[in-house]
Structures are given as C-alpha cells and as structure tokens.
Amino acid sequence: MRNDEIGRNDNFSRFPHQPGLGLILNLLEAFGLSLEDLLPHRGRMVLIDEVLAVDRVAAVTRCVVKPSWPMAGDDGIGSLILVELAAQTAGVCNGWDRIKSQGLDSDKTGYLVGIKRARFTVKALALGQNIIVRAENTYSFASLREVDCTARCQDCSIAEITLQLFQVETEHGSGKE
Template sequence: MKDRAINPSPAAIPPIEQLVPHAAPMILLDRVLNVDAETLRAEVKIRPDSLFHEGDGVGSWVGIEYMAQAIAAYAGYQSRLLGQSAKIGFLLGSRRYECAQPVFATGSTLHVTVQLLLKADNGLGSFACTITDQQSQQQLAQATVSVFEPHDASQFLEGSME
C-alpha cells in the first residue's frame, strides 16, 4: 500500500460528494483536508443549518457518524486510486466512543482523523478515530471504529434478506 499517492495537494483531493456514497443532506463532512495510504483528515463546520443541530450545536453523539463518514471518504479515495467509484460500507460498531463534551458548539470547526488499523481481505476494517477542535487543538472525541465493505454490496444485501 505504500506505493499509493502520499499527501496529495488539496487541489488533487476530490470534493467529499465524490468520495462518499451518500447524497445531500446526509453528507455531514465539508471536505477532506489530507489523505495518504493509511490516514485521512476531514473537516466539518458546525453551523445552525448543520444536520442534527439543536440549540447550541450538534450533539456529540453525532461524532461517531462523522468518524464513519471520514472512513467512507478514506475508502472512496482509495477506490478512486484504483479507478473505481465509492462503494457502500457498513458501520459495525465502535469501542469506547469517548467525548469530552455533550455538544459540538455552533461556530466550531472540527477535524476528524481516521487511521487504518486493520483491513482484512473479507472487507472487515478497523480505524482509530479522533475529533479535534481546529482552533484550540483540543481532542474532543476518540474511538476505535469497526466497518465492513462487502466486495458486492448488492449481492450481500440480497443474501442477508433471505
């Protein structure tokens, strides 16, 4: 994997819409800041019109979805390097999602970093994830997230429905 593009220039990173298999308004991240063979860092700005915004911000429970979408963007970028499009994946769960605050405050800019820990041939993967406040550089949340990317999502979904 080390032969893949390392730290492409920001101009070479496609828009987030091309990296995740989601459509608006379910795309929660704003953009990918940098990516390499094992790590991706994305950005999300908490605005009054952010999905799940209530009162003073977005509940920190949404952080696990920010992490999952950053993992999806990582997988989508890696697929693009192979000339493929973004594929459907599944969030299996997390170990010890810990967050230092109950709400991501309106006006804050978060950096979501995901680092590949394990990728098995059967599509199972594990990532170390963090959410950091861009201004203060304080780590706000962390988790180890498990995901599954089937080789053929349609076939997998049809088989699981029987």
C-alpha cells in the same frame, strides 16, 4: 493548510509525513474527484467541508458544525454526531483506496458495523465550531477494517473513537457484485 503542516498544527501522528504521500482537496479536484466520488452520502448528509489530507491509510478532514446537520438544535448538537464525522472521514480514506484499487465506478457501499470504543470529552458542539477529524486504518482483514479516529476542536481532543467497518468489494471496478 499544506499537507506538511497538518501534523504539526493538529498533533496527528501520521501527518506530517513524506511529501506526496497524501493528497489535499485541491489535488482531488485536479483528478476530477469530489466528496461524492469518495462517499455514498448526498446532500445535507455530507458533513465534511474539506479534505485536508488523504491517502490509502489515513485521512484528515475539517467539518463546520451547521444547523442543517441531523439532530442539530438552536444551541448546537450533541457529541454523538462525532461518530458520524469519524465514519465519514474513514470513508474518505477508504473511498480513496477503493477508487485506486477498483476504479471510479466501483460500489461506494460501506457499513458501520460496530463502535468498538468511543470516548467523548464534550457533551455538545456549538454551531460554527471547526472540528478536525483524523481517521487511520489500523487493522484490515478481507472487507473488514478497524479505524482509529480522533476529533479535535482548536487544540483540544474532543473524541477518540474506534470504528469497525465493512466495505463492499466489486469485481474489476464494475460497480456490480
């Protein structure tokens, strides 16, 4: 999916936007970046399969529900996992911003300090479902951010979540406080 198609196909307001404002995963790879550069998660805790778009304000990701996910059972997984998908998508955006402002070796540590609001329209997700998640920073003060997130499956909204996050900031990109 091209950057200019994301908003049209997924009905996310920030995308489409001016060409060149966001980056697609292949461009992340061209910069020598990976999800592990953007997120502190490793191994089976990385739930994002693909970054569809990212800039300093918003990100759109694709996640495929897998049996290896935490809390997954034979029939799928409860909708509460959408909070983690939202947090990781916010982490992609904020990780990109961190790398741009503090450097690649900066501290990836961030904390989910609050769930201000969460509304789920499904109780569970089936294995193999494609979930498109969009996260946008809507408020920022010092190291605190408020992020509005939407999760969609096919053409249906399945969750709206507002997260409150704290991002550790480092001096001069040293990776040390």
